[in-house]
Amino acid sequence: MRIVRRALLVSVLLVGSSAIAQSHNELGLLLGVESIPDHSTSSTSFPIGFSRSSSLQVTYARGLLTGDKAALLIEVPVVASPSHSVTSTARNTPVSLATLYATPGLRLLIAPDRALSPWISAGGGYGFFENSEKLASGVPNPDRFRSTGALQFGGGLDFKTPLHILFPIGFRAELRDFYTLDTPNFITTVRENHQHNVIASGGLVLRW
Numbered sequence: 638m639r640i641v642r643r644a645l646l647v648s649v650l651l652v653g654s655s656a657i658a659q660s661h662n663e664l665g666l667l668l669g670v671e672s673i674p675d676h677s678t679s680s681t682s683f684p685i686g687f688s689r690s691s692s693l694q695v696t697y698a699r700g701l702l703t704g705d706k707a708a709l710l711i712e713v714p715v716v717a718s719p720s721h722s723v724t725s726t727a728r729n730t731p732v733s734l735a736t737l738y739a740t741p742g743l744r745l746l747i748a749p750d751r752a753l754s755p756w757i758s759a760g761g762g763y764g765f766f767e768n769s770e771k772l773a774s775g776v777p778n779p780d781r782f783r784s785t786g787a788l789q790f791g792g793g794l795d796f797k798t799p800l801h802i803l804f805p806i807g808f809r810a811e812l813r814d815f816y817t818l819d820t821p822n823f824i825t826t827v828r829e830n831h832q833h834n835v836i837a838s839g840g841l842v843l844r845w
Contacts, residue, residue: 661700661710662845665809669694669838671718671736678727679826685730688722692836698744708749712758714789715739716815716836723769729824731768731778736834738815739763740789757792758813764834766821778824785819795842804843812837 673687698712721734742760764787772778793811800806815834820827 661703661708663698663710664843665694665696665698665714665840666843667694667696667809667811667838667840668692669716669836671716671721671834671836673721673734673736673832673834676820676823676827676829676832678725678823679828681727682828683725683727685723685725685727685823685827687734688720688724690718690721690734690736692716692718692838694836694838694840701743703749705750706748708746710744710746711741712744712760713739713741714758714760714813716813716838718834718836725773727823727825728774729772729776731781731821731823732771732773733769734821735767736815737765737767738787738789738817738834740787740815742789746795752797754795754797755792756795757790759788759790761786761788763787764815764817764819766817768821772824780822780824783819783822785817787818788816789813790816804845807842807844808839809842810839 669692671690671692676685694716696714698710700710702709717737719735740760740762744756744758746754746756748754764785766783768781791813796808813836817832820832
């Protein structure tokens with residue numbers, strides 16, 4: 638996170654004295670895959686594993702400053718991943734998990750006028766977990782939902798194209814880590830009290 642903060646600070650220097658206010662808007666519509674590292678229970682160290690889940694992402698962004706070498710945007714990525722399977726020999730754990738993140742932040746875009754523009758992003762906001770209605774043992778889950786704070790950092794590459802259907806259309810590939818400050822409620826106690834949630838995605842970008 639220290640490196641990301643420094644990079645965003647450098648972005649202001651890159652924009653420099655030639656920077657101007659920028660009313661550029663964009664909407665990213667992305668499909669991806671979320672991966673969550675395994676956990677383990679704290680008492681007898683039973684592993685808790687997660688399958689990958691498809692993800693749906695919508696990201697709105699608006700330009701703040703732009704220059705010859707870089708641009709700074711404010712963005713709000715919202716991502717949902719509904720279909721993680723949860724496996725464990727601990728019978729009082731849930732059998733599925735859905736996730737949701739909404740993390741406003743800043744994006745530094747390099748070479749904004751070129752066909753290929755790399756970028757990095759950092760932000761923070763809200764994370765939400767929903768577990769299965771029943772536990773692996775078959776009994777009803779007494780505590781299915783959990784809200785938590787979330788930090789987001791990542792990067793990607795934007796591809797400009799000559800396509801224009803109502804709006805100019807481009808493509809994006811990205812990788813983000815939505816780092817939650819708490820874990821889903823596993824009913825049993827787990828060793829970790831935070832969680833990396835890594836999402837690789839790609840899709841369309843509409844600009845106006």
